[in-house]
Amino acid sequence: MDLHHKLAVGSSGSSRDELDGVERLLLAELAEIAGPVERIALVDCGSVLLADELARLFPTAQLVAYDDSYVDASLYDAEVAEREWVDRYMRVAALDSVRFPTELFTGVSVLVLRLPKSLDYLDEFAAAAASGLEPDALVLGAERTKYMTPTQNEVLKRYFGSVTASLGRFKSRALRATEPLGSESLPGAATSAVSSFPRSKHLPELGLTVVAHGGVFAGTKLDIGSRLLVDNLEHLLEQAPHARDFVDAGCGSGVLSARIAQLRESAQVTGVDVSAAAVLSTRETAQANGFADRITAVQDDALRGLPTASADVIVCNPPFHAGTSLDTDVAQRMFREAGRVLRPGGQLWTVYNSPLPYRNAMTRSVGRTVVVGSNRKFTVTVSIKPS
Incomplete structure (x- = not known):
């Protein structure tokens, strides 16, 4: 679009x-x-x-x-x-x-x-x-x-x-x-107008530190959807043993990017997000965990700036709200762009709110889509681009 x-x-x-x-x-x-x-x-x-x-x-x-x-x-x-x-x-x-x-x-x-x-x-x-x-x-x-x-x-x-x-x-x-209150030239002003952001939190279950600026989805927490995807990452990586070039679409705090870099030493990860706060957060999460040389983050609209056939795997926890309204258009555009950015035989790993009609959209945009994990609220799928 x-x-x-x-x-x-x-x-x-x-x-x-x-x-x-x-x-x-x-x-x-x-x-x-x-x-x-x-x-x-x-x-x-x-x-x-x-x-x-x-x-x-x-x-x-x-x-x-x-x-x-x-x-x-x-x-x-x-x-x-x-x-x-x-x-x-x-x-x-x-x-x-x-x-x-x-x-x-x-x-x-x-x-x-x-x-x-x-x-x-x-x-x-x-x-x-x-x-x-x-x-x-x-x-x-x-x-x-x-x-x-x-x-x-x-x-x-x-x-x-x-x-x-x-x-x-x-x-x-x-x-x-x-x-x-932070203006030095204001008489009697306090000098404490210092932001507590970005905030950081160590997640001991992952052995990772997450850094997040204000307004980034889930902040320094691991949201329910991302946790389900993280729980399936080791299995998913086994299904793509030769994958090296990864894209984290809608990277947010960068926790998925960092987890991929942690689990696969050869991985090069590009985080992409529409939000400047998210891009900064992903960069700082990468730095905090020693992955700055293997994780980059760029601000873009639904992967449009990435080269065609440049990724082996795209991982995605797509947004489904715009402000206060339900909006699945961004996710649909992500799926379409994923089909373009993936190499032949490449995979799209997605976690999404189960009631949303995403599976057919991913099949149309990328290829055959199968469910690999689910809980009461979310579903994890793998979509495979034809070779």
Whole structure:
């Protein structure tokens, strides 16, 4: 699916004809700002429509965008390229070891974000923002009221001296955070706005240390699906004795990548994930376990950037949610791309929620698919590409 097709069918960063309720509330709040605004940062804001309005409302301000998702960033940039205000636009991205780079906060008067579902994501972001923003900067986050919790206020209060909530409008609510506690130039500020992320945890049953940034699926834990796949890895490796080039599709924290590297000394593993946080986590998990020379991680959309016929085995614990909604499209695209990336005779090892209709999709995209393990909730399958 190319970018234009994805825009047509919709996504978190998809093209729309009008602002949604969250964006309308953010604009109503921002319209009350008095004084010059030189630089506005937008974090995970999705639709470019909000930036359109901000470019009009603040005609001299530079707009800086950051998205954790590779897909959302690509869609956003493609739309911005057609805007007349493109010369005032800058994209920043996570670096090799820094999730939220300083360029996202330097000189920013207003930072706008769509509040994340994950409190860990919010925690890591808030710590970085509080350390990098100017003392008089405003952080304005909003979301649909039904997805918000009082804990979001508590997280922000760890890093900002003042956190207040707006009245509910358009079925949405906003949080305003000011007085960043990590700003050295703020009189009387605490200097404790230090993130606890990435976090690490040793899993003694595997002999591995898992490292995870905020918002990565399952964090430093081994989720039920991944555990079932891990339990079957030794058997699966026996079925592919000559496999050397592995791909971990949707690598998350990198625990599957690390386990493969641990069990097979000749393995070279490429972790792929749409999320910058996941890619950083996989790299750091590899480093923590001494596998940095055998595990690489890249940010991509469903394996599209990998060469055709380049992998012996692809291992996959596919996502089945997009935000708060059930969404199996990413998994379906992973299966299609897996069929392309696998060499003849290559194997796709997948764990998935048993009720989902994935087996037929994997058979169509890759080849004959058989069940090799299951429990009450999840199923592990092997799909074999014809030689």
